[in-house]
Amino acid sequence: MIGAYHKPRRLHWMGTPAAQITDEQVSFYRENGFVKVENMLTGEELEQLREYLEEAMQEDSGRSVKTDKNGGAYFRVLNQKVNTWRDHGGMGKFSFHEKFAKAALDLTGSNEIRFFHDHGLWKMPGDSKPTPWHQDTPYWPVNEAERGMLSIWIALDDVNEQNGCMAFVPKSHKLGKLTGINFLEPQNIFDYVEGGQLDDQKPVVVPLKAGSCTFHNGLTFHYAHANVTDRPRRALAIIYMPDGITYNGNGHIVTEGSNLKKDQPFKGPLFPLLVKRHA
Ligand code: SIN
Ligand code: NI
Secondary structure (H helix, E strand, O other): OOOHHHHOOOOOHOOOOOOOHHHHHHHHHHOOOOOOOOOOOHHHHHHHHHHHHHHHHHOOOOOOOOOOOOOOOOHHHOEHHHEEHHHHHHEEEEOOOOOHHHHHHHHHOEEEEEEEEEEEEEEEOOOOOOEEEEOHHHOOOOOOOOOOOEEEEEOOOEOOOOOOOEEEOHHHHHHOOOOOOOOOOOOOOOHOOOOOOOOOHOEEOOOEOOOOEEEEEEEOEEEEEOOOOOOEEEEEEEEEEEEEEEEOOOOOOOOOOOOOOOOEEEOOOOOOOEEEEOO
């Protein structure tokens, strides 16, 4: 029905509205390479995403990729599933969600935001290992990731230093792409930093409430503590690319079956365009 009855109302079950990205958050992100955004999910969305991601992590159709199995060395760092949306339609709702992509557009100031891939990232209890300090870009088959690729990391549980919240080194995204770290026998990324460039920067630990998130630039150094609690720490990360990022031709699980050619811009059904800036 249209008319007087159609006035928008905030209903209790809809939970709190999602936060808008403020100018302060944009400046903080550009200066420091990461930013925290509270209440990115409504209470209802959080509940739904928990259910979908639980299901997706169990699914075994072979379209998404589990990095390691229970008992493996990588599993102790992360129980990770790449491209959950390919196994679970409900995950698509979140992995392609316009409000996350719109926030990424605002933070980067780019003209477009394209989906790259998602990860379910659970840090399991029991002999849990920290996620070592690393940058994300060295692992991606892209040219010029320096041009602003980024991730949203959404906490599905309250996270703190006990169960593996994230920590970031401010301004480390300004150092460019360094050597990738071996997660199982981690090198010290700070050994690759020349000339004391980060001497003034202390890592910032970012505890989050469930439903809140951080965004981080693919070049920003980040780390997560081991989970010393008795419950999994559940998170969803979605990786985005601004316009014009091209494929570097290297084999990678996320580009398999994509028919992309070396040095061609990312496009096609596995990498949908999510938002565009209005002229
Ligand atoms: C983690 O969830 O522990 C690490 C996430 C990341 O490396 O982006
Ligand atoms: Ni990372």
